[in-house]
Amino acid sequence: MNSINPAAWRAFAAAIGKDQVMITEEDRNAYADHFAADESKHEPAGALAPASAEEVREIVRIANQYRVPLWPISRGKNFGYGGSAPVTRGAVVLDLSRMKKIEVDAATGTVLVEPGVGFFDLYDHLQSKGIPLWLSVPGNSWGSVAGNALDRGVGYTSYGDHASRICGLEVVLPDGDLVRTGMGAMDGSPNWTLYRNGFGPGWDTMFCQSNLGIVTKLGLWLMPEPEAVAGYDYEFDKPEDLGWAIDTLMPLRRDGLIQQSPSIGNWLRSAAVMTTREQWTKDDGPLDDKVVAAIRDRFKIGWWSVQVRFYGHLDVVEASMRVLDRAFDKKPIQSKKPALWKRGDPPEGSPVTGVPVSFPLANANWHGGRGGHVGYSPVLPPSGDLAMDQFKRTYALYQQYGMDYHASFAMGERSLTNVNQILYNKDDPAMMGRVDSMFRALVADASAHRYGEYRTHIDYMDLVADCYDFNDHALRRLNTRVKDALDPNGIIAPGKSGIWPKGKRP
């Protein structure tokens, strides 16, 4: 599939070199979303891999001339949300993974990264230079530091809300102009990655989950290596324990004692990463209680599990542990395992200590065949009762559609993000026939309670955007007006987050 004007391909090749213009079938396949139920819906026309912001600007000018839709990605590892593939079939992927510059300021704990810098790259850079700064990494850390923050990805340390740690961007606008936000707007400012606001309106969040520009540099705050990390891995025996566990932790999250977002998740989180379904049962349909009990027994886990961690000075961390102990005093936990890491100990090798890992991606193998998953992630108020209610309704829908329940509730400062995965086998037509209607039923259920998703797969961006309906979708009108003003030819990521250019609106 390639409906791009051949003259445009030639112009792109002249701008960035023909080796960086990828239009064979193999190339198109490489940039497809292999987790998508129907990959062909998102097949790109090809991909371009510029090496610098100047080359990106040149590509944007050509794209405007020939009306070529571009889909910017950093490393394209956004699995479960679309990977490297565009919303619209036939768009051209703008692959920024060759742009890998890292500028760390060890003294201030900040870094300026280009989009191609992966979590492993940055980790290796800090380790090899002995710079005592820690990353916050997502569960699967193959992706890009910048791309993950721009898509509002999360991690497990106290710097886990990645978008909130962005400080300063360099952006190629849809007309090819180049801007720097915040203090970066002052040429040569030493404060670009230090002070967010700059002067006047702030634009950093405008480029998160949006299609209003192409980010070519991103400033990010990093956590100074703490003196200690301590906490507990708690296990809870019964599904009903979710409510009181959240109500025990949330006040400590809100008052600032707990600074990371503890994520309480069910037994399938471990089982799907470490094993495959056929190791437990040959039966279709939801897993029965005996299988669930066997899984829990094997991994010594509860129905729910949560890791709580404190980061910082040893004295403070130890005092925090005492407060946590008091909060859980006499609470009916199944078990708790203490964790303690002190400066000088070898790295713990886990995302809670900022070490990148990729093994959680193995959960795509749970059902066997060509595996995949799609994420369903509504946000709700931080209440145990509401979480229990949400859990029961979602669980019932998983049962109704014969799927295995895979869920977690991440505790933000003032909200819960209920991240669910629907794991599937793309080679099982009966299963695949249920996934789409199940997903739509879940979104409708959340929306009926006025909960919206924080992020979604490229198949469902319109569906989710549609739920944000105050005043007859005033937010969409605002997004569209900004889109039209900045990108009149509609060349950047049409359809991203349900924002469409003129003439393309569904």
Ligand code: ADP
């Ligand atoms: P990761 O490799 O970290 O998973 P991706 O490169 O897949 O991240 O990016 C996730 C999404 O974020 C992309 O689909 C795109 O919509 C957006 N995005 C990523 N990088 C950029 C960028 N440099 N400029 C604008 N949007 C971006």
